[in-house]
Amino acid sequence: MTINPAIPFELPALFEGRHLINGAWMDSASGETFERRSPSHGHIVSRSALGQEAEAEAAIAAARTAFDSGVWSRASGKERATVLLKVADLIEQNVDRIALIETLESGKPISQSKGEVGGAADLWRYAASLARSTHGDSHNTLGADMMGVVLKEPIGVVSIITPWNFPFWILSQKLPFALAAGCTVVVKPSEMTPSTTLMLGELLVEAGLPAGVCNIVLGYGVPVGAVMSSHKAVDMVSFTGSTAVGKTISAAASGTLKKVALELGGKNPQVIFPDADLDAAADAVVFGVYFNVGQCCNSSSRIIVHEDIAQEFCDRVIALSRKVKFGDPLDPSTQVGAIVTAEHNAKIDTYVKQARASGATVALGGDRLTVEGLGDQFYQPTVITDVDPDMPIARDEVFGPVLSVMTFKTLDEAVALTNDSDYGLSAGVWSTDVHTCLEFARRAETGTVWTNTWMDGFPEVAFGGFKQSGQGREIGRYGFEEFLEVKSVVMRIGNTRSPWVPKD
Incomplete structure (x- = not known):
């Protein structure tokens, strides 16, 4: 980082x-x-x-x-x-x-x-x-x-x-x-x-x-x-x-x-199929989870990646995460700034520590961060793998720069994991097969579905969520x-x- x-x-x-x-x-x-x-x-x-x-x-x-x-x-x-x-x-x-x-x-x-x-x-x-x-x-x-x-x-x-x-x-x-x-x-x-x-x-x-x-x-x-x-x-x-x-x-x-x-709130997934453009998808995932310090209702705080490419894709995400610029928000080159309050920073850290204690793997980050001259109201870019769908970090809105990783085998399983949530704000799907994208988009229980992109918005296009x-x-x-x-x-x-x- x-x-x-x-x-x-x-x-x-x-x-x-x-x-x-x-x-x-x-x-x-x-x-x-x-x-x-x-x-x-x-x-x-x-x-x-x-x-x-x-x-x-x-x-x-x-x-x-x-x-x-x-x-x-x-x-x-x-x-x-x-x-x-x-x-x-x-x-x-x-x-x-x-x-x-x-x-x-x-x-x-x-x-x-x-x-x-x-x-x-x-x-x-x-x-x-x-x-x-x-x-x-x-x-x-x-x-x-x-x-x-x-x-x-x-x-x-x-x-x-x-x-x-x-x-x-x-x-x-x-x-x-x-x-x-x-x-x-x-x-x-x-x-x-x-x-x-x-x-x-x-x-x-x-x-x-x-x-x-x-x-x-x-x-x-x-x-x-x-x-x-x-x-x-x-x-x-x-x-x-x-x-x-x-x-x-x-x-x-x-x-x-x-x-x-x-x-x-939202607990928004990006679903990655094996035929996706993995470089573009990895960049979108990194943007989706770290933009606005992850303090975003549309944050892509969980990814659901096909098991055949899970390790390769996570390696790409982690490599990109290490390049993201954290620090002084007044520096024009900074991409990720401070957490809004010390209390919220502690809440984010509690979720991460709880996930680790429950058997998940903290593949990157996982702790609060001190920035020279600015104090400790920052959080490291964090990627957590081996996440069980029932873990709080997979279900609750953490609202921080923390990514949870789950895997799937079939489109049906990917849809089921997407919809197994109290929330239904947005979702993303990455595949070069338009039929895969369209079927996922029609079955996802979310107010917005992005295909081969993330968080593109326009004044003409309505925004809002399903469920809670x-x-x-x-x-x-x-x-x-x-x-x-x-x-x-x-x-x-x-x-x-x-x-x-x-x-x-």
Whole structure:
């Protein structure tokens, strides 16, 4: 493994974060704040207002008032699209500034932060196109005196709760689509990565989004997220995070039967057949497990490789893993940065130690890592072989740079291992035989199947999971329609209705 030590760098000034409520930036009524310390550099990156019930209530009230006023919900598609396109341009003008804070708060490499922030502009542009192309249906075959029209209308006030691992990208998978639909929103970013959401809020104001349409409340899941999930004035909750928290949100939302969209955990396999391009597959596996330090719902944290090539393929993966550059996230050549918290680092290590104790082989890595000048909040690239499908490391979402290896003999067995999971977010298949790829893709119980690639995504293509990986979809037209209600309008033409009560 290549380790990039700390490089000389002038750190930015402390980012001071405040809530955005009804178009105004404000501190918490209590005056309380919380701080985020960089997992890679150890200094305090941001100090943010600590929201409570009062701030969540105020933000929801502002969103409700703005929605009911029609200032955004009844604006034309052209008007909405114009604002979204301005936001996309502003994002691209501010990539470096936003990406630096994201790297310092999250620990991810600066090159990946820049890709995440800059790439998010495309999501905003695609959402803008949907704002102008929304349409329903008409039914002209109901009889000479009847006409049916199906309308699509914004669902209302949406609570958006986002995680720490891709704070800018995941918000951009939700917010522009909700806004394109005509919804108003309340956003709560993770308390570990709050600042880039506020930076986006600044761009929304600059782009001319009306006050109250997008509100941002900072703080913790309890009480802020709890209020946002249960409040009767909220019509929908869109959440990305752990499956356990997703279940809590569903329970909180059930009291008002509001719509809930969840993008949750994954235990995603890449299945390698003997006829695959093994060099390309090995590179994709290494990318899939180490990208964003493995702290990714789409991480390919397990591979299912045909037994005839298992040793050869693992040797390739291990050789490539040794070349991956770990270390200072501010070094543009770094590929893998810091683990988000010391507690999460310890959790990853517990899974690895448990697997070893249960008989698995740690073929590479398997321990926490200290980087010169940056501390010990890093984890070694780790490959674990001889993994039994029932081991926790094969079933649970470890959320770190840890790869579990299992083998198969037949396609049926590969499919069975793929589907033997509580999760169903994504899967990959590697084979030069298109029939193998298509059969696997049709039988895999996952929301996305990649064939001979991994983690290629496009704004046009919906994303979401089966089973305990969530419900609903994000991005694409399907993701956009999550924020719409369907209304049927049945019209009688002329005074042709026969009376139900006979006339005297």
